[in-house]
Amino acid sequence: MSDLLKSIDARTKLAGTNKLEILLFTLGLDQRTNRRENFGINVFKVREVMRTPEITRAPDMPPAVEGMVSLRGHLVPVVDLAKYSGVKTDVKPEIMIVTEYNGHTQGFLVEGVDTILRLDWASMRVPPEMIMKEMGGLVTAVTEVNDKLVMMMDVEKVLAETSPRFEDEIQFNALKPAGVRGKTIFFADDSLIARKQISRTLDAMGINHHHAINGRRAWxxxxxxxxxxxxxxxxxxxxxxxxxxxxxxxxxxxxxxxKMVKTDARFSGIPILMHSSLSGSSNQKLGQSVGVDGYVTKFEPQKLSEAISKMLIKE
Known part of the structure; x- marks a missing residue:
């Protein structure tokens, strides 16, 4: 299964091409719908794929968190994605996708993994309202591959709802205007939970804001x-x-x-801050290659506030 991830270096060339690579996986046959759904996750968030190791149960964890596993001396929480997404199946998940994003490592239990596909973001569509309701906002994009519907799972939502720290009100209560009141920011993000956190941060800072749910609509x-x-x-x-x-x-x-903004003279003097759960240094370099002026990781309101203040005051 490690062969699936061998070409990671080649993916660094995708910046500015509007392309991505996703790892396809399934959660099992849903007994309610008698369907086996196909999901995807950005390969930049996948560290490795392995057979499910022995899981140590732990008390006081969210229902979908099966427990912890030890990987190279580090304890990693393990989420059963079928349980989390409400898929009722008798299949015992035998595969674990080890993910790394936003500075956190998580194990996702799945029925199986299929292949890695290179796609164009233009082929990824905003999910229909029916899918949004059925999946509880867990899907951020959909596309068709070989006549099969593939849904991009909002793993940021999974992390936010299975990690207590993301509900810590102290993160927001500590935010201050920092001398940037009255400024206006436009932000783009496809994750509902991310948009809520960004809005809360900007409101606490006294910054006016507008937003869009993807890059095309933002443009x-x-x-x-x-x-x-x-x-x-x-x-x-x-x-x-x-x-x-x-x-x-x-x-x-x-x-x-x-890339579009930076090549349009009308946007001269307006900095771009990239805000992503892809927190690796390679992703930051990719952002620099298309002209971003700063980079900050998601779900860190204080860091986001500091990065925004620094950029606005620098003006």
């Missing part, structure tokens, strides 16, 4: 703002102070959005 809205500023004979930088963007988004990713 459309940003072009409208630029056109409006032109019509009034004003530079857009007098109306917009910062663009904050996720990386992984259906239809257009954050790398491509950054």
């Amino acid at each position: 459309e809205e940003l072009q409208k703002l630029a056109t409006q500023a032109e019509a009034h004979g004003e530079p857009l930088s007098s109306r917009l102070d910062l663009i904050l963007t996720d990386i992984e988004m259906p239809e257009m990713d954050g790398y491509m959005l950054t």
Whole structure:
């Protein structure tokens, strides 16, 4: 199974091409629907794939958290994705996908893994309302591969809802305006839980904000703002102070959005801060290659606040 991940170096060339690679996996035959759904996860978040090791049960954990495993001397929480997503199956998950994102390592129990596919973000669509309701907001994008529906799972949501620290109100209560009140930020993110955290952070800082649910819609809205500023004979930088963007988004990713903005003279003087759970140094270098002005990891309100303040004050 490690062969699936051998070509990781080649993936560093995907920045600015609006392409991604996903690892396909299944959770088992759902007894309620008699369907076996196909899910995907960005390979940049996958560290390895292995047979499910012995799991040590632990008390006081969320229902979907099976326990902990020891990997190279580190304790890693293990989430049964079938339980978490509400898939009722008799299949015992035999495969564990070890993920690493946002500075955290998690094990995801699944029925099986299939292959790695290279896709264009333009082929990834915002999920229909029916799927959103059925999956409880767990799916951020959908596409068809060989006549099969593949759903991108919002693993950021999984992490947020299975790790107590993400519900810590202290993270938000400690935020301060830091002299940047009255500024305006436009942000793009496909994750509902991420959008909520960003909004809470910006509200606490006294910053005006607008948002879009993916890169393509963000680009459309940003072009409208630029056109409006032109019509009034004003530079857009007098109306917009910062663009904050996720990386992984259906239809257009954050790398491509950054590339589009940076090649449009109307956006001169407006910095771009990349905000992603892909916290590895390679991803930061990819962001730099398309022109981002800063990089901050997700689900760290204090760090996000500090990065925004530093960038706005630097203006």
